Amino acid sequence: MACIAWLAASPAAAAAPFEDTMAQRTLACTACHGPQGRAAADGYYPRLAGKPAGYLYNQLLNFREGRRHYGLMTQLIDPLSDAYLLEMAQYFSSLEVPYPAPLPGTASADVLRLGRQLVSEGDASRKVPACIQCHGQAMTGVAPHIPGLLGLPRDYLNAQLGAWKAGQRQAHAPDCMQAVVERLSLEDINAVASWVATQPLPVNTHPASAPPALVAGSKAISCGSAPLPAVTLESKAKK
Numbered sequence: 001m002a003c004i005a006w007l008a009a010s011p012a013a014a015a016a017p018f019e020d021t022m023a024q025r026t027l028a029c030t031a032c033h034g035p036q037g038r039a040a041a042d043g044y045y046p047r048l049a050g051k052p053a054g055y056l057y058n059q060l061l062n063f064r065e066g067r068r069h070y071g072l073m074t075q076l077i078d079p080l081s082d083a084y085l086l087e088m089a090q091y092f093s094s095l096e097v098p099y100p101a102p103l104p105g106t107a108s109a110d111v112l113r114l115g116r117q118l119v120s121e122g123d124a125s126r127k128v129p130a131c132i133q134c135h136g137q138a139m140t141g142v143a144p145h146i147p148g149l150l151g152l153p154r155d156y157l158n159a160q161l162g163a164w165k166a167g168q169r170q171a172h173a174p175d176c177m178q179a180v181v182e183r184l185s186l187e188d189i190n191a192v193a194s195w196v197a198t199q200p201l202p203v204n205t206h207p208a209s210a211p212p213a214l215v216a217g218s219k220a221i222s223c224g225s226a227p228l229p230a231v232t233l234e235s236k237a238k239k
C-alpha cells in the first residue's frame with residue numbers, strides 16, 4: 001500500500017481531493033504519458049491506452065529488468081510488485097481513448113511502396129517476415145501480447161526499431177523483434193515507419209483475438225514475449 005500512496009504523491013494528486021482509483025494512483029504515469037495514457041503530442045512519450053495488457057505488462061518488466069532503458073520511469077516502477085504492475089497494465093489497456101488522425105508524411109512514393117511491401121508481404125529473399133504475420137492483418141495487434149503498429153508516430157517507430165537494431169531495446173528471449181530488425185537496413189526501417197505512421201486507423205481499433213493464419217510456406221518465428229501454442233513453435237518442432 002505504501003507504493004500506492006507514493007505513486008499518487010504528485011502535485012496534481014495533492015491538489016485534488018484524493019479518491020482511491022487507478023486514475024488517481026497513476027497520475028505519476030499520466031504526467032508523462034498524457035491524460036488517460038493517450039500519449040504526449042510530441043510523439044516521445046508513448047501511448048498506453050488500449051494497448052494489449054500482456055504487452056504493457058511485459059514492457060514494465062522489461063524496464064525493471066534492464067531490457068529497456070528509461071531511468072526516470074524505471075525509478076518509479078522499481079519498488080512496485082509484479083501484481084501491481086499487472087494491475088496498471090490492465091487499467092491502461094482497458095481505457096477507450098480515441099486515436100488522433102495520422103499526420104501527413106513527407107516520404108516519397110518509392111519509400112512508401114517499400115514500407116507497405118515489407119509490412120504486408122515481407123521480403124522472402126532476405127527472410128524478412130511480413131509484419132502483419134504477428135501484428136495482425138489490421139495492424140492493431142493481437143491480444144494479449146502483441147502491440148498494434150497503427151496510431152504510433154513515425155519518430156516513435158523509428159526510435160523503437162532503431163533501439164532494437166542497436167541492442168538497446170530487448171524483449172523476453174527468444175526476441176523475435178530482434179531477429180526481424182536485424183534483417184532490415186536503416187532505409188527499410190525508415191520506409192516501414194514512414195508508411196505505417198500515415199495509415200488511418202480502422203473503425204475497430206482493438207487488438208485481434210488470435211494471430212492470422214500463417215501464409216503458406218512461411219515459418220512461425222517464436223517470440224518469448226508472445227508464446228504461440230507450443231505445437232506451432234519452430235523450437236519444439238526441432239526437438
Ligand code: HEC
Nearest residue numbers: 028029032044045046056059060068070072073076077088
Ligand atoms: C518521466 C516520464 C515518465 C513517467 C513518469 C512514466 N513513463 Fe512510462 N515511458 C516514458 C518514456 C519516455 C517511454 C518510452 C521509452 C523508450 O522506450 O524510448 C515510456 C514507456 C512506457 C511503456 C512502454 C510503452 C510501449 O508501448 O512500449 C509503458 C508500459 C510505460 N511507460 C508505463 C508507465 C507507467 C505505468 C508509469 C507510471 C508508474 C510510467 N510509465 C511513468 C516516460 C515516463
Ligand code: HEC
Nearest residue numbers: 058129130131134147160171176177180192221223225226
Ligand atoms: C514473429 C512475430 C513478429 C513479427 C514478424 C514482427 N513483430 Fe513486431 N513485435 C512482435 C512482438 C512479440 C512485439 C512485442 C515485443 C515486446 O514484448 O517488447 C513486437 C513489438 C513491435 C514494436 C514495438 C511497439 C511499441 O509500441 O513500442 C514495433 C514498432 C514493431 N514490433 C514493429 C514491427 C515491424 C515494423 C515488423 C515488420 C518489419 C514487425 N514488428 C514484425 C512480434 C513480431
